[in-house]
Amino acid sequence: MNNWWKGFFVLRPSSVFILFFGILTGFIGYEYSHISKNPSEENKIIWYYFGSTAITLGSIKWIDSIVSKEIDAITDTNSEKRIKEIDAKAETDLDNRIEEKMNQFESDYSQELKDLEKDIYKLEITREQRDEIIRKFESIRKPRKKYEARRKVNKEIASWLNYDDNKKKLLEVAMNSVSNSTCQIDEECKDKLNKNINECIIWLRYSVEDGQARKFQPERYASAMIKVSPGTYEAYKIALNAIKETLENQQETKELYKQTSTVKIMIQYLIDQIQELSEKKINSLP
Structure with missing residues (x-):
């Protein structure tokens, strides 16, 4: 109830435009009532249809656009919040x-x-x-102590992977490794590969935190292979290995990397899944 009450008083663009529309409608009505007492029927029609109707429809369309954007934004926020709640519960x-x-x-x-x-x-x-x-x-x-120590390290690595700057850094390293390799991929494939590797980094973060691999979704993690070229497995392998080597060798994460095998296992799992998918796609070609 408190959240609804607060939301009632939130000033949004749609609220402003609705108020503006109300004032504009009142102004049109006022002006129309003050036209000369004996205007011609033709002038009435012109004023009514090309004046008030056009402005009214335009205003409604404008308000509808603003409200739709606000609803989308609220929906996205609520969805993101719900996902976080589900992850926390899991x-x-x-x-x-x-x-x-x-x-x-x-x-x-x-x-x-x-x-x-x-x-x-x-x-x-x-x-x-x-x-x-x-x-x-x-x-x-003492398996509990060993497990708790490993889980703590996994959480620290997952926390590092959760920062946008760190994800961008790994993605840049991965894509540069592909660009500097002998892999021949066109721009469409490269764009999809970039998105796939970004999703793989997000997958890696959650899987390392859980200590077990999350579900592999081909359309999400390997769409370049599915939609563009089944032979892009090598590019994925290069990109993912570049991420592993970065985590293994860079100053911020190398000490954590030494204390757990989870990162290495998860990245290899991704590589194996993509290789298996590639082989299936190639074998299914006519």
């Missing part, structure tokens, strides 16, 4: 499911792990050997 659900699995694992194997640790100390081995086994054992014993 992330929370994923965290809850993982937490549940972790707790179940610890509950199921806690006693076995304690018994195993006791058996290690009973072994007739040197202290150095025992310490090495215990060290490895402790690493296996």
Whole structure:
């Protein structure tokens, strides 16, 4: 209710033009009523049809255009908000499911792990050997900490990928690598490839954050291959590998990259999916 009440008083262009239209209509009516008392019927018709009607229809069309744009803008904003809400809920659900699995694992194997640790100390081995086994054992014993550490790193990389400047930087590196390669692609294909790689970067961000690959949508991530040329797989591979190498070597992300294999796995997954799609398209050609 509060949001509706606030929205009622928001000053938008359509509100201004509707007010203007009301004043204009009143002015036309006023002027028409003050025409000479005995105007000819011909003058009345001219004034009525070519004056008030033309202005009224023009104003309505103008208002309709403004209102339509505002509705589109509000719809886009609401859609974007809804997508963010869905993503946030999906992330929370994923965290809850993982937490549940972790707790179940610890509950199921806690006693076995304690018994195993006791058996290690009973072994007739040197202290150095025992310490090495215990060290490895402790690493296996704490999957939660390992998972949480990896998830934290994944979130940091995803956060970096979420910044527009960083996405533009990766896209530029990717497309420059394609341009400097031996791949021969026309402008139409290059334009679609540019859009596809941009979508792939967005896909990478969400997949790294989730720790698992999101659905691969060919029309979204490989439309240059589907609509223009099935043989553009090499260009995709060059572009995606350029992104991987940038994340691996640049100062801002290389330390994070070393701590997780998720980025490498996700990019390779994209390359494999696009290669498989390319092979299917080529084999289906007459």
